[in-house]
Amino acid sequence: MRPMETPKRVPTALTIAGSDSGGGAGIQADLNTFSYHRVHGTTALTAVTAQNTRGVTRVDVLPAASVAAQVDAVIDDLGVGAVKTGMLVNAEIISVVAWRLKALKPGPLVVDPVMVSRAGARLIDDSAVGALKEHLLPLADVVTPNRHEAQLLSGMDLQTLEDMKEAARRIHQLGPRAVLVKGGGMSGELRGLDVWFDGERMETLFLRSVKTHNTHGTGCTLSAAIAAWMALGQAPFEATRRAKTFVTSALEHPLPLGQGHGPFSHFSPLEPS
Ligand SMILES: Nc1ncnc2c1ncn2[C@@H]1O[C@H](COP(=O)(O)OP(=O)(O)O)[C@@H](O)[C@H]1O
Ligand SMILES: Cc1ncc(COP(=O)(O)O)c(N)n1
Numbered sequence: 001m002r003p004m005e006t007p008k009r010v011p012t013a014l015t016i017a018g019s020d021s022g023g024g025a026g027i028q029a030d031l032n033t034f035s036y037h038r039v040h041g042t043t044a045l046t047a048v049t050a051q052n053t054r055g056v057t058r059v060d061v062l063p064a065a066s067v068a069a070q071v072d073a074v075i076d077d078l079g080v081g082a083v084k085t086g087m088l089v090n091a092e093i094i095s096v097v098a099w100r101l102k103a104l105k106p107g108p109l110v111v112d113p114v115m116v117s118r119a120g121a122r123l124i125d126d127s128a129v130g131a132l133k134e135h136l137l138p139l140a141d142v143v144t145p146n147r148h149e150a151q152l153l154s155g156m157d158l159q160t161l162e163d164m165k166e167a168a169r170r171i172h173q174l175g176p177r178a179v180l181v182k183g184g185g186m187s188g189e190l191r192g193l194d195v196w197f198d199g200e201r202m203e204t205l206f207l208r209s210v211k212t213h214n215t216h217g218t219g220c221t222l223s224a225a226i227a228a229w230m231a232l233g234q235a236p237f238e239a240t241r242r243a244k245t246f247v248t249s250a251l252e253h254p255l256p257l258g259q260g261h262g263p264f265s266h267f268s269p270l271e272p273s
Contacts, residue, residue, distance in 0.1 A: 009081075011231040012040045014074050014106065015224060016067065016097055017086030017114075018047040018059075018123070024263030025051075025117070025217035026086060032266035033224035036246075039231050042078055044070035044097075047089050049123075053216055053258025056121035061089050064096040071100045080106040081231030084223045087114040087123045091131035098135035108230045111140040111176065112223035113149045129153075138175030142236050144223045145171065147185035161190060161204070168197035178236050180205075184218050192248070196240060205241060207248045214254035214262040221266065222247045 013034050020026035027043050034041035046067050050058040074080060083106055088094045101109060113132055115124050124132075129152060137143055137153075145167075147158050153174065154167035164186070168179045178198035183190050183206075192209040196202070225243030226236075234242065253268035 009079075010040050011038070011081050011228075011233075012042060012078055013224070013227045013231040014042045014044065014071070014080045014083045015086065015227070016044040016046060016071060016083065016088070017220070018049055018089070019045055020049055020051045020217070022052040022216070022258065022263070024053065025220045029217040029220040029263075029266065030084065030086065030224040033221050033246075034228050036266050037225065037228035037232065039081075039228040040078075042074045042080065044074065046087060046093055049087075051117070051121075053260035053262045055260065056117055056123075059089075059123075061093075064092040067093050068096045068100050071097065072104070075100075075104045075106050081233075082107040082110065082227040084110040084112060084227040085136065086112050086220055086223070088128065088132070088136075089123070090125050091127035094128055094131040095135050098139060101139055108141040108227075108236065109139055110223045110227045110230070111136055111143045112219055113137075113143060113145050113153065114219065115149050115152065133174050137171075140176035141230070142178045142180060142223075142226055142240060143171065143176040144180045144182060144219065144226070146182045146219055150181045158186070161193070161195070164190070164193075164195040165197070165202060168195050168202070172197055172199055178240075180240055182219065182222070184215060194244065196237065198237070201237070203237070205244045207245065210248065210251040212251055212254050212264070214264045215251070216261040216263050218247060218251065218264075221250060 015030035154170040193206040229239035253265040
């Protein structure tokens with residue numbers, strides 16, 4: 001269904017993530033992406049970061065009970081077609097989110113296992129990686145690690161396409177229905193190439209490598225677009241393929257803002273197809 005048509009049910013997605021004061025990543029990127037796809041965006045905020053294109057200067061974490069209450073409030077009343085998670089900060093928040101999603105069973109779940117910002121700041125603590133593996137990955141329909149996150153989750157170094165495929169196989173063993181190992185952090189011809197594995201199908205997703213420094217928020221945008229397309233009724237692989245097209249064209253519209261890895265426009269790409 002094209003988002004311009006009048007839907008019978010309003011497509012709605014939920015993002016459980018942190019705020020980026022600079023507006024390029026986190027909740028802000030997710031809401032921009034949902035809006036672009038004409039999906040009503042709802043939020044459960046986990047943390048407030050003081051952040052710009054140069055880095056993160058402060059993180060204030062919300063109590064896990066507050067995150068749970070936001071998730072409950074949204075799912076109880078609004079109905080949610082798909083959920084994505086981003087910066088979940090610590091093991092307590094991860095456990096509570098997994099517990100609420102298990103109990104309430106909203107739509108499909110996209111887990112972006114956010115660990116480190118583009119500028120190198122830690123966005124989750126040490127205990128969180130184990131909790132992600134144990135509690136959240138088994139619930140995920142699609143998990144979208146970048147190079148660094150895939151290395152941590154698979155326990156291997158990623159240099160080649162074969163490494164990316166092997167990491168996808170290993171992460172799949174942790175329980176998600178599908179894995180997308182993202183190649184934004186790879187070098188040479190692998191930059192911008194992603195590997196999909198769902199237990200049967202191994203695919204590479206690649207359109208073109210975009211020459212840009214404005215890569216702040218690419219991962220958030222991709223996972224939000226996958227959730228948006230799933231809220232619109234697409235199956236996981238097709239949702240991911242369309243999301244990849246969206247993020248590639250969005251990257252071709254950098255916003256000349258900030259002195260570090262700047263943001264890009266979520267609204268310049270052509271109509272979603
Ligand atoms: N320079 C680029 N050209 C094309 N695609 C890119 C580029 N950089 C990142 N991407 C794509 O953006 C998406 C997010 O990936 P990545 O940047 O690896 O995630 P993260 O923001 O979590 O580190 C992936 O589909 C990746 O291939
Ligand atoms: C609040 C928040 N969440 C996530 C990211 C990761 O951003 P990216 O998508 O560039 O990996 C970030 N920098 N800040």
